[in-house]
Amino acid sequence: AQTVTQSQPEMSVQEAETVTLSCTYDTSESDYYLFWYKQPPSRQMILVIRQEAYKQQNATENRFSVNFQKAAKSFSLKISDSQLGDAAMYFCAFYNTDKLIFGTGTRLQVFP
């Protein structure tokens, strides 16, 4: 069975600085998708970035980028130039065939 592990329950970053959130996963599949979702307090979950496992190039969306290491089964999220609005729970998720499996999340605090 696939599992997703986020080993950092909480992280903090100064505004305008860079922070990296870690995620590892376990699967025997070779074709799958990985996602980072953001969930602000009491608000809906929003897709931040997506990575296809067959693509070697790391995905980038504006200030958000990933470091995808397929052999190591690692999928970290880097947030550059952090903003106060980035404060939220961040969930790493694995998708294969039909099911999205989430990690336990990392709470990101952003200090001015």
Added chain:
Amino acid sequence: EAGVVQSPRYKIIEKKQPVAFWCNPISGHNTLYWYLQNLGQGPELLIRYENEEAVDDSQLPKDRFSAERLKGVDSTLKIQPAELGDSAVYLCASSLVPPNNQPQHFGDGTRLSIL
């Protein structure tokens, strides 16, 4: 486009009472998901619909939970009777088909509190 709409946002009931949650997916999304999110955890899939067919309900506790998606659009998730351990956020999400490379769009969720 309008997002996934869920109601109510909050629900407080006493244990053993029934409760129902409603979800309206994004127009054109024929895949619909119900998730359970416990405090401090990631969402866990309860049931997935493709059109009106429940294609994965393996994680739905069928003794007390039921769901339906009439006409392949709106969906309702019901708990009867509710237990203290059912206190959680219930999320609905939808996506296009095929689902494997289409992102899921989530609603705001319904926060259920059992007294």
